[in-house]
Structure formats: structure tokens, C-alpha cells
Amino acid sequence: MSDALWGGRFTKTTDEMVNDFQASISFDRRLYREDIAGSIAHATMLAKTGIITEGDRDDIISGLKDILGQIDRGEFDFSVTLEDIHLNIEKRLTDAIGAAGGRLHTARSRNDQVALDTHMYVRREIVSIMELIRDLQQALLETADKYKEVIMPGYTHLQRAQPILFGHHLMAYFSMLSRDFERMEGAYKRADIMPLGAGALAGTTFPIDREFVADALSFDRIYLNSMDAVSDRDYSLELMSAAAIAMVHLSRISEEICLWVTREFSFIELDDAHCTGSSIMPQKKNPDVSELVRGKTGRVTGHLMALLTVVKGLPLAYNKDLQEDKEGLFDTIDTLKFSLAVYAAIIRGMKVREDVMKKAVTEDFSNATDLADYLAKKGLPFRQAHAVAGTAVGMAIERGIYLADFTLDELKELSPLFEEDIYEAISPETCVRLRISLGGTGYDSVKMQLAAGVKLLSQEAAAISQLSAKQVDPATLDLAKKPKLGWAE
Ligand code: ARG
Secondary structure, X not given: OOOOOOHHHOOOOOOHHHHHHXXXXXXXXXXXXXXXXXXXXXXXXXXXXXXXXXXXHHHHHHHHHHHHHHHHOOOOOOOHHHOOHHHHHHHHHHHHHOHHHHHOOOOOOHHHHHHHHHHHHHHHHHHHHHHHHHHHHHHHHHHHHXXXXXXXXXXXXXXXXXXXXXXXXXXXXHHHHHHHHHXXXXXXXXXXXXXXXXXOOOOOOOOOOHHHHHHHOOOOEEOOOHHHHHHOOHHHHHHHHHHHHHHHHHHHHHHHHHHHOOOOOOOEEOOHHHOEOOOOOOOOOEOHHHHHHHHHHHHHHHHHHHHXXXXXXXXXXXXXXXXXXXXXXXXXXXXXXXXXXXXXXXXXXXXXXXXXXXXXXXXXXXXXXXXXXXXXXXXOOHHHHHHHHHHHHHHHHHHOOOHHHOOHHHHHHHOOOOOOOHHHHOOHHHHHHOOOOOOOOOHHHHHHHHHHHHHHHHXXXXXXXXXXXXXXXXXXXXXXXXXXXOOOO
């Protein structure tokens, strides 16, 4: 008989290469806190329902807490032969406390156990991602507020289009991140469903109490179908898809920052502490962080694609393919968290070159729409006004001047509707000020966006603290002494 925990029906031990291939302990060890919390709740429930004795329960819980301490302190020797985090912990527990350890796995399978651990892990990580999203939003809002009067060219097709406020530009990213935050809240909701009790796939013959476990581990809902419970990876996919979208947002701002710091644009300057130099070209100051975030977006979208592909052809219920959910999930979480944190620092440290931005809207034709709007407001149909403005731009380019450089007489030749007030009407400040429509770049509109942003940040803080309070810490989880009753009682 093989001495693996499942060795009963085997006459040979596992081939070493096969074991190395199928073991997941190198990466799933990061689930140890969730695994221990889940086992404490499970053992408590087994005792409460009379499936194991209270003595066994106490031995299991104190043994698990010892193991928690050993892993926390880096004293636990993980074994590849024991495949994964679940078997590593169970074997160590049984070695330490004897027969009671062997009773822990009653009415449970690794299939529902790993699902439980991953749900709890995803829940916890979503909360810290939400905190980081919010902090980056805060950095964007502070910076937008600081530079709320600064005018820059807004672009379409990467061609100067219309003057905008720099604050307006930054608040666009704030808005994108608000949706990322919401998507994370949605993903949390779907991770907050308790799978334990599904057993291998069909439920169990033991009189378990799933409501008790759900309550002990602060789950909002329970899977009502055991096959769904062990096969579902939607909650990871949702987190990964929300993460991929968030990374795409960071990648877009990265692209802009890489452009803005070029000598050609020179719109902003990054803090020296956030850039690196070149080993050969002494003049270089490279925006590596932005480039890397842009680059890492590729692997986060890749992980999402990979897991979608793993799940797409799987028959119900558990298949070992599902073990492939973890590395991509973990790397997605690590990459997104790091990118969000480093971006908040980049935004807080950047300096804006107001003079360069101002020059870019003054020596430019981004006020051509406003020249056309001026004529349209005096009754000329917009299409004709557009044509007049276009002709003016063409003439100006030919003469090497800008629209404001035409004399009033020259303008009157193009249209008799032009008056002295045209110069004021096409100044960059007026172009911005008159964009009064809701959500536009006007000064008041941007102030309104900033005020709404402050309000949103406090709502987000409340949502975060509500979810943080629900997170379970195995070190303090003591259900044996103080059973939390809910649901059924
Ligand atoms: N390490 C496995 C995973 O991550 C745990 C579940 C194993 N179940 C099984 N029947 N082999 O998916």
C-alpha cells in the first residue's frame, strides 16, 4: 500500500516525476490561513452535530493553531510528496495529535475544501484591491484638484482637438477606477457563497450543518447545488476579468504618461525616485514603471484567457484541470495590487509643466471649434460656420500664424458676423469656461466632479470597512469556546 493519505487502493507509490508534475504545494501554500480557518469551522461543526467528540474537536483546533504558528514563523516543512496545502496540513496534524486528526476530513473532500479556501482567499484579496483602487483614486483626485485650473490640449486621434482642464483629464481616470471598484464589489458578492458540504460532488451522508459553517466564516450565501459548488470558478474569473479591465485602465494612463514625459510633449515630469536611467546614455530618465504596468497588462489579460479556456471544456464536477486556476489567479492579484500601489506613488510624485501645456493650447488650432461655435451662435448654420473656420485654419497654416493673429478686417472678409469679441471667444480660457454642459471640461463642471469624487471616496471607505469586518482570521477564530449561532437556530 502507498503511504499517501489516499493510498489504500494503491500497491505502488507515485512516480516521482508524476508527483512533481501534479503537486500544487509550491503555489497553493499561500492558502494556508484560509485552509486552517476552514478546518477550524468544519471541526467545530462536526462536534456540534455529534459527528466527532468535543475532545477531538479541541485537539484538532489546538493542533491547527500550532500549525498556523509554525507556518507563520516559517518553521513548517512543506512536502511535495503530500501534493497540496490541504494534505500537508492534515498529515502534520495527524502526526501531532493522532486519531483525532484523521477524523477532521469526515464529511469533506478536497474538492469542496479547496473551493472553500479559494473563496475565502478571493474575498480577502478583493478587499485589499478595493483599498488600493480607492487610494489611487484619492491620488488622482488630489492631483486633479491641485491643477484644476491648468489648461492643456485634449486629443482625438492623438491630434490636438480642444482645450481641456488637466483636472478634467485626470478625473476621467478617476471615473474608470470607480467602475473598477464597483466591479470588485460585484466579484466579492459572487465569491461570498459557501461551498463546503458539497463533499466530492454529491453531498454527504453525515448530518452536517452547512449554515453553521457559513455563519462561522461570514458567508452571505450557500451553494444550493453540490456539483456547482465544487465546479464553479466564476468567482475567480470575475475577479480576473475585473482585474484585467483595471489593468487596461492603468495601461492607458501609462501610455499617456510615457508620451507626456517625452521631450516632444514635456507636459509632466516624474519624480526622480520613480524613474531609472540608462547605463550608456547619460541624459536618459525613463518612465519604467509606466512601461512595466503597460507591459504587465498583457499577462493579466492572458491569465483571464487561460482560465476561461481551462474551464470551457470541463464536464461536471471536479477535474484536476481546475487546479490550474491558482497560479494565474495569484499572479493576477499580485500584479494588480503592485501596479495600483506604485501608480498612486507615481501620480502623487508627478509635476505638471503648466507653461508647456499653456503654450500647446495657445500656439495651436484647438480653438477652431470655438470659432465655428461663435458664428453658429450668431445664426450661421453650424455646417457653414465649420466651413468658414476650416478656411481660416487653412489660410493661417499657409501664412504661419494662428487664428487669433488674424486682424478683424481679415476675419470680416470670411464672415461679416465677426466682431471684436471674437478674440476673447477663442482664448483657451474661454474655450474651457464655456464648456458648461454636464460632465464637460468647464471650470464649474470639474469642480462638481471633484466634489462628487470626495463623496464617492467616503462611500467607498464605508463599503471597504464593512467588508473588512467580515474577514476571518484563523488566529482569532475560536468557535469551540464561543459558537456563533445564526441561520438554523
Ligand atoms: N490541489 C487540488 C486543487 O487545487 C485540490 C483538490 C484535489 N482534489 C482531487 N480530487 N484530487 O484543485
